[in-house]
Amino acid sequence: MNAILTEKLERAKSIVLLGHVRPDGDCVGSVLAMYLYLKKTAPSKQVTVCLEKPLEKFNYLSGFSEIVTDADAVSAPDLAVALDVSDKGRLGGFQRLFDDAKDTLNIDHHITNPHFAATTICEPEASSTCELLYTLLDSDQVDEPIAAALYTGIVTDSGVFKYGSTSARTMRIAGELMEKGIPFGEIIDGAFYRKTFVQNQIMGLALLHAVENADKTVIYSIVTEAEQRRLGTVHADLDGISEQLRLTAGVKCAVLCSEMEPGSWKLSLRSLEPVDVAAIAMRYGGGGHIRAAGCTIVGKRAEEIMEEVIRAAEAQLHV
Numbered sequence: 001m002n003a004i005l006t007e008k009l010e011r012a013k014s015i016v017l018l019g020h021v022r023p024d025g026d027c028v029g030s031v032l033a034m035y036l037y038l039k040k041t042a043p044s045k046q047v048t049v050c051l052e053k054p055l056e057k058f059n060y061l062s063g064f065s066e067i068v069t070d071a072d073a074v075s076a077p078d079l080a081v082a083l084d085v086s087d088k089g090r091l092g093g094f095q096r097l098f099d100d101a102k103d104t105l106n107i108d109h110h111i112t113n114p115h116f117a118a119t120t121i122c123e124p125e126a127s128s129t130c131e132l133l134y135t136l137l138d139s140d141q142v143d144e145p146i147a148a149a150l151y152t153g154i155v156t157d158s159g160v161f162k163y164g165s166t167s168a169r170t171m172r173i174a175g176e177l178m179e180k181g182i183p184f185g186e187i188i189d190g191a192f193y194r195k196t197f198v199q200n201q202i203m204g205l206a207l208l209h210a211v212e213n214a215d216k217t218v219i220y221s222i223v224t225e226a227e228q229r230r231l232g233t234v235h236a237d238l239d240g241i242s243e244q245l246r247l248t249a250g251v252k253c254a255v256l257c258s259e260m261e262p263g264s265w266k267l268s269l270r271s272l273e274p275v276d277v278a279a280i281a282m283r284y285g286g287g288g289h290i291r292a293a294g295c296t297i298v299g300k301r302a303e304e305i306m307e308e309v310i311r312a313a314e315a316q317l318h319v
Contacts, residue, residue: 002136004119008105009038012079014046016101020085021052021092022236025156025191028054030083030107030129032063033149039063041141048074050094055236057190061152062145076100082117084129084153086110086287107133109157112278112287124289127165128157134173147180152191159243160192164273164291199237202228206241206256210248211306217252218313219245222302225259235260238268246270253277253313257302264298265305274319280312 009015017034019027031049038047053069068074071094080101085091086108091098098104098117106117109132111124126132130153134142142150154174158166161174178184195203206221213219223238238258245254253275256268267284269277270292277293286295297305 001138002121004121005105005136008079008081008103008119009042009045012045012077012103014075014077015048015079015081016074016077016097017047017049018080018082018085018091018094018098019051020090023051023054024084024239025058026128026130026153027051027084028058028061028064029149029151029153029156030133032061032067033130033133033146033153034081034083034107035063035066036146036149037137037141040143040146041138046077048077050074050097052092055239057194058152060187060190061149063149071097077102079103079105082106082108083133084108086113088116107136110288111290112282112293125165125167127163127167127170128153130154130157131170131173134177139176142177142180144181147177148182148187151177151182151184151187155188156191160188165289195240196237198231198233199239201231202233202237203241203244205231206238207244210245212248212251213310213314216250217317218255218310219248219251219253220255220257220306220309221245222306223256223258224302225262228258235266242268242270246272252317255306255309257306259302260296264296265300265302266296267294267305267309269293269309271313275313275316277313279316280309283312 017031019031035049049067051067080098104117106120108122109126109129113122123132130150134150206223210221242256253271258266260266271277276290278288278290281293281295284295284297
């Protein structure tokens with residue numbers, strides 16, 4: 001196991017594992033993989049996983065039912081480990097546990113990470129936090145449940161191995177995880193492709209509302225809070241829409257602008273070369289990856305926001 005990780009873990013009796021708000025596959029996969037690994041290799045440690053309630057589609061992962069969703073139910077730990085968290089603010093209601101911990105560690109792969117923990121292990125070149133985490137663990141101790149969690153994070157954050165962050169190492173690690181006996185086909189379907197009826201409905205609505213810029217290189221869609229309420233969706237049901245928009249022929253930048261509550265808009269941005277959407281998101285206090293990023297904007301009309309974002313994307317395209 002990585003020397004830094006070993007040193008941190010050896011000093012701590014109580015450990016809290018944290019992820020970001022609205023946890024995705026890489027977040028859920030990395031915290032549960034770390035949880036299962038510690039339960040196996042360090043059974044004397046008190047280990048707790050704290051997350052906002054994840055999507056039920058990840059309930060096939062071991063340890064899913066043991067996730068604590070109430071920050072007040074947990075005491076400040078000796079060590080708080082934030083996994084797949086690009087900024088301390090992304091800890092949401094669990095930030096108190098991180099701030100009150102005796103020691104902190106952040107394991108992440110976002111290029112915009114400001115190194116907010118006492119110790120940060122960040123590798124922006126990695127396809128996912130799960131890929132990075134695997135390199136820090138003793139591979140001989142990675143059994144099928146741990147491998148399933150790691151594989152979940154890798155396939156979701158790499159877009160099933162098609163995003164530019166996918167490397168030869170990504171594929172080698174995925175192969176090693178497959179050798180642990182995981183049901184890799186079922187994981188890919190369940191974690192990445194399968195959608196509920198209302199998820200298909202909201203995606204259809206977003207695609208119907210899609211608008212292209214003049215030269216058809218930028219595409220966006222606006223989904224209001226009222227539309228989501230009418231269909232009975234939660235915000236997590238919008239996952240995958242920005243990526244579907246990006247797949248439009250000729251498009252270099254795609255944006256889903258969705259209203260989280262009246263006047264608060266969440267932007268999910270996806271791109272192809274040469275558009276750096278992380279740079280665009282950072283203008284609004286967000287971040288992420290060069291080809292996948294996000295931010296939240298309050299106090300502006302959606303149309304005004306999209307005019308600004310289109311100009312920013314076009315400026316990169318027309319250099």
